[in-house]
Amino acid sequence: MSDSSCPTLRFSSESREFERLRTRYFNGRVPPTTPAIICCPKSTAEVVAEILVANNRGTKAGVRSGGHLFPCTSLVQDGLLIDTCELNRTIEYNPKTRVVSFGPAVTVKELAHYLTGISRFFPFGHSPSVGAAGFLLAGGQGWFLRGWGCTSDTWITQLEIVTASGKTIIANKEQNSDIFWAAPGSGQGFFAVVTRIWARTIPAKSIFDTTIVLDTTGIFKPLLKYILRKCDELPKYGVDVAISTCYADRDAKGTHDDSNDNRVLINVNCTAYADSAEEANVLLKPLDSISESYKNCMLVRVPTEKRTWADLWKIQDDFAPSGGGERWQCDSILNDPQVPLDQLVDAITPALQDLPSRLTVGFICVADYYPDERDQALSLPQKYYISTMSCWRDPRRDQVMRKWMLDTYSRAGEVSCGQYAADFDATQRMSKIMTDSALTRWLEVREKWDPEEMFVGHRGFSDILRKECIMPKHKL
Ligand SMILES: Cc1cc2nc3c(=O)[nH]c(=O)nc-3n(C[C@H](O)[C@H](O)[C@H](O)COP(=O)(O)OP(=O)(O)OC[C@H]3O[C@@H](n4cnc5c(N)ncnc54)[C@H](O)[C@@H]3O)c2cc1C
DSSP, X not given: OOOTTSSSEEEETTSTTHHHHHTOSSOSOOOSOOOSEEEEOSSHHHHHHHHHHHHHHTOOEEEESSOOOTTOTTOOTXXXXXXXXXXXXXXXXXXXXXXXXXXXXXXXXXXXHHHHHTXXXXXXXXXXXXXXXXXXXHOOOOTTHHHHOOHHXXXXXXXXXXXXXXXXXXXXXXXXXXXXXXXXXXXXXXXXXXXXXXXXXXXXXXXEEEEEEEEOTTTHHHHHHHHHHHHTTSOSTTEEEEEEEEETTTTOSSOOSSOSOOOEEEEEEEEEEESSHHHHHHHTGGGGOOOHHHHTTEEEEEEEEEEOHHHHHHHHHHHSOOSSSXXXXXXXXXXXXXXXXXXXXXXXXXXXXXXXXXXXXXEEEEEEEOOOXXXXXXXXXXXXXEEXXXXXXXXXXXXXXHHHHHHHHHHHGGGEEEOOGGGOOTTSOOOOSSOHHHHHHHHHHHHHHOTTOOBOTTTTTGGGXXXXXXXXXXXX
8 A cells, every 4th residue: 555645655564565676685584573654765855854754753774675685684573664776767977077976776787877877987786686785784895805905995985865854964084974874884784875976987897707615525625725725816806706515416406405426516716807818818827737646536627718798797607696586694703813714714614615596606706805994884804705605495495594593603603703784683692793893983873863763673782792692602
């Protein structure tokens, strides 16, 4: 039922649209949490109107853009869900400043199409359907992160924000700089609505990639150590390295959750951003030679080829399918830089090798990124981002899968300095998402901008400072 007192599209639970909108998430495992109202504002003024009504009524709120956060924390029981799917859905480029601006739910695919059309680039995310605001509030592990850092760091120049008191503000390094500082790394905890984003751009180049697939049977740990050392030989600028693990029958036809093939493969995918094939070959040269000890386990080598974004998205979509009843969970660690490689590999091997279902993927992003907490709340060092995205279809497996993740990442957590904010799940394992000093400052900024706590996604963040909550015993 839409409410005619307000121009914004608003839906209550009696509406036919309500359930479709409530479950508009990448994850098929949407919790039963039911907001009182879901609204889809088209303009910043409509967001302001929604916030003022919520403010008067003391309603709690959540915000959704692309809907990729696996725990679906934008759903607030009996609260307001502000779905930005229609909000300011335009992309504009200013040729004088070379800055592009766009709405919060604009996707990677839309940004890439637009920017390719004008031969410009900034590092958006890898998956075509990820929303801009959620991606940037997590920090944004965008393309070519090793050289440029997270996208929030040096690419995002300004945000338009509607605050919990219903004010529209511009936030950048000069104006409202505290909320601009707090946004990257907030993830689900952000305490206002991002309504528009500005990013600087550079001239576009071409993308080239190469992949090696290796069978890890009997040699998982030494092979992984070898690959991680090899990655250090690759130049930092213009080269991405993604290492993933999966069962050999991952792409088999059928909907079965269990693997029938106990071989685990490692895929090493390297992408270069270059002006020519010759330049790409120079950037990716260290991968040309593989030690004699591991040559026998190499199953495939895809030579370096020029790619389109669409080619890369197809690989992404095949690796992370959605919309077919897939149920997802993710946990991650950022490795503690003090922990030696042998100890790190011992601790993370179960997360990457003992995969709990056929569609589950282990992942290492070689990030090589060391942010400065004076610049942004996103502050933990990211040499390696190590994660497992577990996927299954049978809802009866939910408990078993969650227990696997908790057990496996409690172990991996021992060699970590925290986790990426996008993977924070207060109902599962608690881990740091910022340094303690950044989080202390972040909590103060949050309190200043949302003293009545309209936005509740941050709940659980303050518990992170209590050391005993970092590694809870099994909660299941
Ligand atoms: C298949 C897949 C691939 C991914 N690839 C990458 C990747 O390459 N790099 C990377 O860094 N991450 C990646 N992620 C993680 C992803 O960036 C995060 O899950 C991110 O939060 C998704 O943003 P979203 O807008 O799509 O999700 P949403 O679920 O809509 O948003 C996540 C949270 O952000 C907040 N939020 C969203 N929009 C707003 C807004 N307008 N104003 C205020 N708060 C808001 C809300 O608290 C919300 O709960 C990937 C995730 C998936 C599922």
